[in-house]
Amino acid sequence: xxxxxxxxxxxxxxxxxxxxxxxxxxxxxxxxxxxxxxxxxxxxxxxxxxxxxxxxxxxxxxxxxxxxxxxxxxxxxxxxxxxxxxxxxxxxxxxxxxxxxxxxxxxxxxxxxxxxxxxxxxxxxxxxxxxxxxxxxxxxxxxxxxxxxxxxxxxxxxxxxxxxxxxxxxxxxxxxxxxxxxxxxxxxxxxxxxxxxxxxxxxxxxxxxxxxxxxxxxxxxxxxxxxxxxxxxxxxxxxxxxxxxxxxxxxxxxxxxxxxxxxxxxxxxxxxxxxxxxxxxxxxxxxxxxxxxxxxxxxxxxxxxxx
Amino acid sequence: xxxxxxxxxxxxxxxxxxxxxxxxxxxxxxxxxxxxxxxxxxxxxxxxxxxxxxxxxxxxxxxxxxxxxxxxxxxxxxxxxxxxxxxxxxxxxxxxxxxxxxxxxxxxxxxxxxxxxxxxxxxxxxxxxxxxxxxxxxxxxxxxxxxxxxxxxxxxxxxxxxxxxxxxxxxxxxxxxxxxxxxxxxxxxxxxxxxxxxxxxxxxxxxxxxxxxxxxxxxxxxxxxxxxxxxxxxxxxxxxxxxxxxxxxxxxxxxxxxxxxxxxxxxxxxxxxxxxxxxxxxxxxxxxxxxxxxxxxxxxxxxxxxx
Numbered sequence: 001x002x003x004x005x006x007x008x009x010x011x012x013x014x015x016x017x018x019x020x021x022x023x024x025x026x027x028x029x030x031x032x033x034x035x036x037x038x039x040x041x042x043x044x045x046x047x048x049x050x051x052x053x054x055x056x057x058x059x060x061x062x063x064x065x066x067x068x069x070x071x072x073x074x075x076x077x078x079x080x081x082x083x084x085x086x087x088x089x090x091x092x093x094x095x096x097x098x099x100x101x102x103x104x105x106x107x108x109x110x111x112x113x114x115x116x117x118x119x120x121x122x123x124x125x126x127x128x129x130x131x132x133x134x135x136x137x138x139x140x141x142x143x144x145x146x147x148x149x150x151x152x153x154x155x156x157x158x159x160x161x162x163x164x165x166x167x168x169x170x171x172x173x174x175x176x177x178x179x180x181x182x183x184x185x186x187x188x189x190x191x192x193x194x195x196x197x198x199x200x201x202x203x204x205x206x207x208x209x210x211x212x213x214x215x216x217x218x219x220x221x222x223x224x225x226x227x228x229x230x231x232x233x234x235x236x237x238x239x240x241x242x243x244x245x246x247x248x249x250x251x252x253x254x255x256x257x258x259x260x261x262x263x264x265x266x267x268x269x270x271x272x273x274x275x276x277x278x279x280x281x282x283x284x285x286x287x288x289x290x291x292x293x294x295x296x297x298x299x300x301x302x303x304x305x306x307x
Numbered sequence: 308x309x310x311x312x313x314x315x316x317x318x319x320x321x322x323x324x325x326x327x328x329x330x331x332x333x334x335x336x337x338x339x340x341x342x343x344x345x346x347x348x349x350x351x352x353x354x355x356x357x358x359x360x361x362x363x364x365x366x367x368x369x370x371x372x373x374x375x376x377x378x379x380x381x382x383x384x385x386x387x388x389x390x391x392x393x394x395x396x397x398x399x400x401x402x403x404x405x406x407x408x409x410x411x412x413x414x415x416x417x418x419x420x421x422x423x424x425x426x427x428x429x430x431x432x433x434x435x436x437x438x439x440x441x442x443x444x445x446x447x448x449x450x451x452x453x454x455x456x457x458x459x460x461x462x463x464x465x466x467x468x469x470x471x472x473x474x475x476x477x478x479x480x481x482x483x484x485x486x487x488x489x490x491x492x493x494x495x496x497x498x499x500x501x502x503x504x505x506x507x508x509x510x511x512x513x514x515x516x517x518x519x520x521x522x523x524x525x526x527x528x529x530x531x532x533x534x535x536x537x538x539x540x541x542x543x544x545x546x547x548x549x550x551x552x553x554x555x556x557x558x559x560x561x562x563x564x565x566x567x568x569x570x571x572x573x574x575x576x577x578x579x580x581x582x583x584x585x586x587x588x589x590x591x592x593x594x595x596x597x598x599x600x601x602x603x604x605x606x607x608x609x610x611x612x613x614x
Contacts, residue, residue, distance in 0.1 A: 042481070045473060046469060101427035119408075124408060124431065125473045125476055128468075129468045136464030147453045151446075153445075154443050157443025158439075160435070161436045161439035
């Protein structure tokens with residue numbers, strides 16, 4: 001009988017619904033960010049910080065942190081303050097990168113940039129305020145050993161400072177307008193400007209859950225691979241996507257004569273390299289079995305996204 | 308016999324030699340800051356951070372932290388990473404305050420400001436790098452319980468963010484060119500722009516030494532009082548000192564039509580208020596007896612300094 005046959009069939013697992021997963025996590029992160037920063041006197045600075053912090057975006061860094069913590073046996077609750085801190089740090093870097101003295105961008109995520117709304121002085125201070133608050137906010141974590149929180153703080157500091165994001169940005173600025181930037185330099189820029197904070201997101205999620213050192217190294221390699229894939233796809237999208245899809249000025253790299261992965265490898269080879277990195281990333285998570293499905297789905301999403 | 312009389316006299320204690328004390332502590336702080344930040348690739352950002360971090364200055368914040376930790380029974384070693392972090396945070400705030408979009412200053416401590424040497428983009432990033440590194444550096448502290456280091460990080464974050472320095476700077480910017488700023492607003496500005504970080508310096512020194520909560524509150528009041536006294540004297544010196552003595556542009560407040568304590572109270576009353584605050588500060592340290600001599604001498608030094 002058909003019904004019985006069906007019952008005796010090995011249970012065919014439903015494919016992982018990444019879209020639903022991201023939607024739930026995004027809503028949790030939005031709510032946590034919203035309540036992390038109430039508006040008090042002097043209102044202007046809190047409004048400026050909230051303007052950029054709550055301007056949408058994929059919330060990739062906090063979600064990576066939450067997903068890794070859960071995969072490694074921790075809870076959403078123990079990772080949420082760090083997840084929020086990661087988004088605060090990321091938002092700081094966007095606000096400062098957009099300043100006239102830096103990339104001079106007028107739009108970000110389809111909205112006016114922070115300094116276009118609040119002025120350059122407030123935008124600089126809003127970035128500083130978000131960066132300082134990120135570290136303070138990690139300390140609010142409940143039910144995690146103090147020693148682990150110190151590790152998170154050290155990783156976060158390293159990922160955003162001269163050994164991470166800031167260092168990558170400096171080399172990026174130095175490379176601007178130079179048509180002969182090497183692949184080594186381009187890798188340095190993106191390993192520091194993009195991958196360092198993604199790595200901190202994943203590794204901190206692991207630390208909070210109590211992951212042993214050898215597994216933290218696997219998490220670190222997963223993150224470095226998706227970080228580089230993320231940047232390659234960003235470069236590809238800057239050429240192929242429209243401004244409307246990106247929510248920011250498209251074709252800026254070409255205009256600025258920036259060396260990018262597509263300019264070094266061509267579009268097709270860049271796409272292939274990104275896919276290879278994502279496969280290597282997924283392989284690092286084999287030991288976590290089915291629990292790794294969200295992180296593997298996120299890795300695959302990176303190469304298939306259109307904005 | 309004279310010799311015997313001398314021996315039998317109660318030992319007359321030598322007055323505390325603040326100048327010698329500060330010289331020793333300053334040299335220790337300079338050495339610690341110097342070795343905290345070696346120059347690696349990308350050199351430019353480390354050079355820019357070191358340019359401002361090692362540009363001299365009184366090192367008041369680190370010395371307050373070290374002195375408080377020692378007074379409360381701790382050691383110089385356990386307070387040194389936090390002392391350095393406080394100077395990194397302070398230096399960040401100076402670099403960003405001097406930017407053209409903020410106070411637009413060309414000179415600081417008698418040297419060209421960071422952005423005049425390295426450009427605005429690097430100056431913004433150097434500040435970000437110093438701020439991030441400050442938190443990372445606190446974590447390197449040896450022989451202090453992790454829980455105490457987390458308290459230090461939370462205090463430091465609060466002192467520099469929108470609830471402290473950044474918030475004070477915002478109200479200061481909003482008050483510029485307004486001749487009707489109230490005493491309440493002026494107090495808010497300086498309690499946040501100056502006193503918050505001085506308070507963190509003192510209180511963190513106490514936390515590291517394991518000071519109980521009731522005594523931390525005394526330390527906090529000591530610091531708030533000297534913080535306000537410090538600012539009143541700064542305002543007085545802006546009027547009475549020469550540019551050479553200050554190492555920065557003198558008379559800027561008058562030029563900018565800024566409301567200051569002397570503009571509200573006159574010079575004489577301002578001087579009296581500063582002295583009263585210093586006396587109140589010293590009274591908070593009675594329970595520490597002779598051990599409080601460095602902190603009391605520092606408080607007195609604030610009202611007697613000429614630059």
